[in-house]
Amino acid sequence: MDSDRGARTALIVGAGVAGLAAATALAREGWQVEIAEVGPPDATSGWGLCLTGPALRALDALGLADACLAEGCGMSTITHVDVHGEPADTVRLPRLIGARRPAMAGIARPVLHRILYAEAERRGVVVRHGLTAAAVDQDRGPVRVRLSDGTVREVALLVGADGIRSSTRGLLGLASARAFHGQMVWRALVPRPRWAAGIHQFAGKTGTAGLVPVSDGQAYVFLTENGVGLSSLPDAELAPRLRHLLEPFPGKVAELLPLISASHAVVRRPVLTDFLEGAWNRGGAVVIGDAAHAPAPQMASGAALAVEDGLVLARELGRHDSVGAGLQAFVRRRRRRCRTLVETSVTIVALERARRHHEAYPLVDSCHRLMAEPV
Numbered sequence: 001m002d003s004d005r006g007a008r009t010a011l012i013v014g015a016g017v018a019g020l021a022a023a024t025a026l027a028r029e030g031w032q033v034e035i036a037e038v039g040p041p042d043a044t045s046g047w048g049l050c051l052t053g054p055a056l057r058a059l060d061a062l063g064l065a066d067a068c069l070a071e072g073c074g075m076s077t078i079t080h081v082d083v084h085g086e087p088a089d090t091v092r093l094p095r096l097i098g099a100r101r102p103a104m105a106g107i108a109r110p111v112l113h114r115i116l117y118a119e120a121e122r123r124g125v126v127v128r129h130g131l132t133a134a135a136v137d138q139d140r141g142p143v144r145v146r147l148s149d150g151t152v153r154e155v156a157l158l159v160g161a162d163g164i165r166s167s168t169r170g171l172l173g174l175a176s177a178r179a180f181h182g183q184m185v186w187r188a189l190v191p192r193p194r195w196a197a198g199i200h201q202f203a204g205k206t207g208t209a210g211l212v213p214v215s216d217g218q219a220y221v222f223l224t225e226n227g228v229g230l231s232s233l234p235d236a237e238l239a240p241r242l243r244h245l246l247e248p249f250p251g252k253v254a255e256l257l258p259l260i261s262a263s264h265a266v267v268r269r270p271v272l273t274d275f276l277e278g279a280w281n282r283g284g285a286v287v288i289g290d291a292a293h294a295p296a297p298q299m300a301s302g303a304a305l306a307v308e309d310g311l312v313l314a315r316e317l318g319r320h321d322s323v324g325a326g327l328q329a330f331v332r333r334r335r336r337r338c339r340t341l342v343e344t345s346v347t348i349v350a351l352e353r354a355r356r357h358h359e360a361y362p363l364v365d366s367c368h369r370l371m372a373e374p375v
């Protein structure tokens with residue numbers, strides 16, 4: 001065993017899904033973990049998230065799936081509604097955490113964040129806000145990190161979990177391939193209609209919209225807007241613009257329009273993807289989550305990959321005698337699965353932009369089947 005394994009100290013940059021999941025997984029293995037998060041506490045945006053089967057499976061391994069199901073909304077079906085507003089097909093999703101528990105969960109982001117955060121703190125993880133990594137040096141032995149408040153940490157492991165715009169990635173000299181795909185995704189929190197027991201996906205003439213319940217009382221509407229530049233809209237225009245984009249959709253979507261009234265409950269985000277073809281790790285440092293592999297939201301699986309990363313990272317570090325060897329093994333185990341998901345999501349985006357939605361549906365299904373395979 002080498003000296004850095006003995007130290008078992010980790011600094012994680014970013015307290016998002018990947019950072020908090022990794023912190024808990026490492027703390028369970030006996031690591032002493034500190035997180036530097038640039039944002040203030042409770043800064044998570046208010047829209048909802050779909051936790052797919054693999055996400056629930058990974059959360060279950062951390063002991064957190066039941067909390068997510070209790071506070072979110074368990075679901076096991078996707079109802080596809082055709083362009084005439086008629087239910088065309090109901091897909092029953094595989095239940096990866098047992099026949100008695102639902103296949104997926106819708107959950108509000110702040111709720112997921114609170115659950116992950118509470119568990120990390122319960123395991124002794126220290127989260128410091130308003131901080132980032134300013135410089136990294138690992139020429140001699142442990143990783144030496146200077147934080148933005150001027151203090152220095154010497155740790156065995158540095159984890160960059162600071163999202164698709166990761167600055168840790170830059171400090172480590174790792175090459176990003178972030179790309180914008182000419183689409184905006186919309187999410188709006190609305191009161192949950194009584195008929196919304198599972199996910200509903202509505203085929204429109206030029207795109208897809210849908211509804212995902214996130215609790216007994218709330219759901220989110222989603223929509224992808226094609227053929228747009230990297231522009232922003234004034235906040236006050238978000239709700240009227242989303243209503244306008246949803247108007248051509250048939251069937252029950254019309255019932256949702258009056259529920260989208262407050263612009264502060266609406267978010268519009270560019271569809272960005274990234275995948276690091278080169279190294280993800282350098283010495284005792286590694287990037288995980290969106291900082292290493294960010295799929296387009298169409299597969300609703302970025303959070304699944306982020307939680308899985310945390311679990312696999314802790315397991316591989318536990319299996320190897322040095323941090324460097326553990327990180328190599330982690331990257332070997334994760335690269336192919338993450339690349340497949342990112343590449344599939346990019347193909348789906350291209351098909352949507354070409355208005356070939358029907359070719360995208362089987363691709364989504366086969367990629368979800370692949371993701372259901374063991375990590």
Ligand SMILES: Cc1cc2nc3c(=O)[nH]c(=O)nc-3n(C[C@H](O)[C@H](O)[C@H](O)COP(=O)(O)OP(=O)(O)OC[C@H]3O[C@@H](n4cnc5c(N)ncnc54)[C@H](O)[C@@H]3O)c2cc1C
Binds near residue numbers: 055
């Ligand atoms: C509109 C939209 C909808 C989506 N829907 C789904 C879905 O339904 N299901 C799903 O599984 N995935 C979905 N995703 C993807 C999912 O949100 C991401 O894959 C997931 O959040 C990645 O987690 P992360 O921790 O790597 O990054 P993030 O969640 O982005 O967290 C990064 C954290 O790092 C912090 N940070 C950033 N920079 C720094 C810095 N320099 N120093 C310190 N801290 C820093 C941030 O404040 C943040 O707390 C969606 C994405 C979008 C954009």
